[in-house]
Structure formats: C-alpha cells, structure tokens
Amino acid sequence: MAVVVCESAQRLFTEPFYARMITAAEEVLTGQGIPLTVMTATSATSTIATPQLVAGGVDGVLLIGARERHPLVVTLAASGVPVRSAGRAPDGIDLPYVDMDNADGARQAAEHLLLGGRRSIAAIAGPPGLPAARDRLEGFTRTLALAGMTGIPVAYGDFTHSSGVHAAQWLLRRMPHLDAVFAASDVMAAAAVQTLRRAGRRVPDDVAVIGFDDAPIARRTSPTLTTVRQPVEEFAALATRLLLMSMNSPESTRNNPVLPTELVVRESA
Numbered sequence: 001m002a003v004v005v006c007e008s009a010q011r012l013f014t015e016p017f018y019a020r021m022i023t024a025a026e027e028v029l030t031g032q033g034i035p036l037t038v039m040t041a042t043s044a045t046s047t048i049a050t051p052q053l054v055a056g057g058v059d060g061v062l063l064i065g066a067r068e069r070h071p072l073v074v075t076l077a078a079s080g081v082p083v084r085s086a087g088r089a090p091d092g093i094d095l096p097y098v099d100m101d102n103a104d105g106a107r108q109a110a111e112h113l114l115l116g117g118r119r120s121i122a123a124i125a126g127p128p129g130l131p132a133a134r135d136r137l138e139g140f141t142r143t144l145a146l147a148g149m150t151g152i153p154v155a156y157g158d159f160t161h162s163s164g165v166h167a168a169q170w171l172l173r174r175m176p177h178l179d180a181v182f183a184a185s186d187v188m189a190a191a192a193v194q195t196l197r198r199a200g201r202r203v204p205d206d207v208a209v210i211g212f213d214d215a216p217i218a219r220r221t222s223p224t225l226t227t228v229r230q231p232v233e234e235f236a237a238l239a240t241r242l243l244l245m246s247m248n249s250p251e252s253t254r255n256n257p258v259l260p261t262e263l264v265v266r267e268s269a
Contacts, residue, residue, distance in 0.1 A: 001029060001243070002037040002058040004049065006065040006073070009040045015159070015187070016215055017232065018064065021086065024236035025062055032244065046072035054079040060247045062239055066090060068129040084243035086236060088131040088256075096246065097256050098239040102132050102212075103139030105228035105261030109182050109210045110143035112226070112263055118180035118208055122153040124167040124192060126184040136184045136212060153178075157188050164191025172199055179207055180269070186211035190221045193268060208269035223267030230261050 003022055005012050012018050026036050037058065041049040050072055053061055060082040066073045068090040076083050077093050085097035113121055123140055126133025137154065144152060155170045157163030164187060171178060172195070181196075183189035189211030193203050201207050203223055211218060214229035238257065 001034055001060045001062065001240075002039055002053060003062045003064065004039045004041055004053070004072070006041055006063070006067055006070055008042055011160075012038075012040050016217075017213065020232045021064055021236040024233040025240040028237050028240040028244075034244075041070075041072045043067075043070055043072075046070065046075075050075055054081055060084075060243050062086060062236075062243055063095070065130065066093070066095070067127070082243060082246045084239050084246065086239045088135070090129070090131055096242070096254055098235060098242065099256065099258045100132065100230045100235060101258050101261050102135035102230075103142075105212060105230065105263070106136045106139030106182070107143045108261070108263040109212070109228055110140045110147075112265070112269065113180045113182065113208060113210065114144070114147055116180075116208060116269065119149075120175060120178045121149065121180040121182070122155070122171045122175055122178050124164060124171070124181060124183040124188050125154050125156050126188075127158050128156065133184050140182050157184075159185040159187055161187050161191045164188030165195050168192040168195035172196070172201075180209070181207060182210045182212075184212050186213045186215040186218045186221075186225055186227055189225055189227065189268075190217050193221055193223070193225070204267065204269050210263075210269045214264055218264075218266070221268070226266045226269040227264050228261050229264045231259055235259055 063085045066085050085095045088099040089095040125137040153174050155167035157167045211225045211227040214227045218225035218227045
C-alpha cells in the first residue's frame with residue numbers, strides 16, 4: 001500500500017499533521033502485516049509517481065491532500081486502483097473518502113467569537129483549491145453572514161508559518177482595528193499571534209485568535225491557542241481500514257464517513 005501526500009517532500013517532513021497521519025496508517029497496516037510506501041506528488045512531480053501507482057506497483061493508495069486540477073488525482077480516479085482519499089475529493093472527482101466536518105468546526109469558531117462580543121472579524125484561509133480549506137472558510141463566513149456580517153476580509157495562506165505572517169500583516173493594513181482572526185490552521189494562527197504582538201496588539205485582549213487542527217503547536221504558543229480539534233489519528237486509521245476493505249471487496253465500502261470536529265477553548269480567544 002502507498003500513502004501519497006500531494007505536497008512537496010519539504011512539507012511532508014516539516015508539518016506534524018502528515019507525520020500523525022502516516023503513523024496512524026502504519027499502525028493499522030502493521031497489524032495486518034502489510035508494508036507501507038510513502039510518496040509525495042506535487043502537480044509538477046506527479047508524472048514521476050504515476051507509473052508506479054497505476055502499473056501494478058501497489059495494491060491500494062491512501063491519498064492525502066487531494067487538490068483541484070492535480071494530475072495524479074485525476075489519473076488515480078480513472079485507474080481502477082483502489083484509492084481512499086483522506087479528505088473530501090475535489091469537485092468532479094469520483095473517489096471514496098473520509099473527511100472531517102470542517103465546515104461545522106469553523107461554525108463553532110465563528111459562534112465563539114460572536115458570543116465573545118467580537119465584531120471586527122477577519123479570516124486567514126487555506127489554499128482555495130483544497131476542499132478542506134474551502135469548507136472551513138465557507139463554514140466560518142456563512143455563520144457570520146447569518147449574524148449580519150458579510151464581506152469580511154479574507155487573506156489566503158498555504159498552512160505555513162510564513163504565509164500566516166504575511167496574511168496577518170495584510171489584514172492589519174486592511175483592517176487596523178480588527179478584534180478577531182480565525183485561521184484555517186494552527187501554524188498560521190500561531191504566526192498571526194506573533195505578528196499581532198509585534199504590531200503592539202494584545203492577544204486576546206485586543207484581538208482574539210482561533211486556529212484549526214489542535215496540533216501540538218497550539219499548546220506551546222503563548223497564549224495557548226483556542227482551536228478546532230480534528231481527530232487526526234482516528235481519521236487516518238479509518239481511511240486506512242476502509243481502503244483495506246475495498247482492496248478485498250471494491251463495492252462494499254463506497255460510504256464516505258465524516259468525523260466530527262470540536263472547539264477547544266484555551267487562552268487566545
């Protein structure tokens with residue numbers, strides 16, 4: 001079996017999310033005596049990975065981070081190789097998946113900010129071509145719209161620290177008196193906290209910050225991050241088990257389970 005991460009090797013080895021996913025998948029496979037191959041495939045490098053995956057080199061593929069217009073995702077969907085996407089597949093791609101309830105997690109974040117009296121709210125979104133990032137932004141903005149807040153400023157990042165810094169700087173220029181920021185990942189949220197403090201803004205007194213993931217960094221940031229917890233290990237283990245089942249009986253596991261998310265309130269909001 002192969003785990004294919006639709007990112008560069010640098011992202012694979014620097015972001016804890018992928019390590020947590022792969023570790024959980026490996027634990028399931030080890031119990032079955034099945035070896036695991038880990039591959040990366042960006043849009044630019046997908047032609048290197050494709051032949052091994054579709055020519056009988058593996059019996060199943062766990063796909064992580066499938067994005068719109070990614071050549072490998074399109075090829076795998078048409079290949080007949082058993083595939084399970086960890087995360088909802090892009091629109092128009094017919095792949096079974098396991099997903100988190102990203103929209104509901106973002107709803108919880110928005111309601112928490114509203115209940116806290118925050119009214120000048122902005123968002124740092126993830127890559128728009130990634131379904132999870134899009135769902136988080138839509139869940140957040142839809143909840144605010146129901147409360148009468150439309151057209152909130154949105155800066156886009158790629159889940160990295162540097163993109164979170166640039167996004168927070170852009171938001172401060174656009175909205176100097178903002179009092180809350182929702183970031184689509186804890187790494188970007190931690191970067192926003194750092195940027196706000198450098199700009200003389202106190203967190204949470206002046207600006208509340210909420211992240212997403214409940215990654216280890218959420219507990220190390222000062223102040224500790226309020227965030228949306230997603231059950232990463234359960235997510236990866238379930239996707240792996242369903243993939244194993246589909247390798248034995250392709251039509252038995254076309255269900256697409258969605259796992260719940262939960263707001264974890266700490267010091268930053």
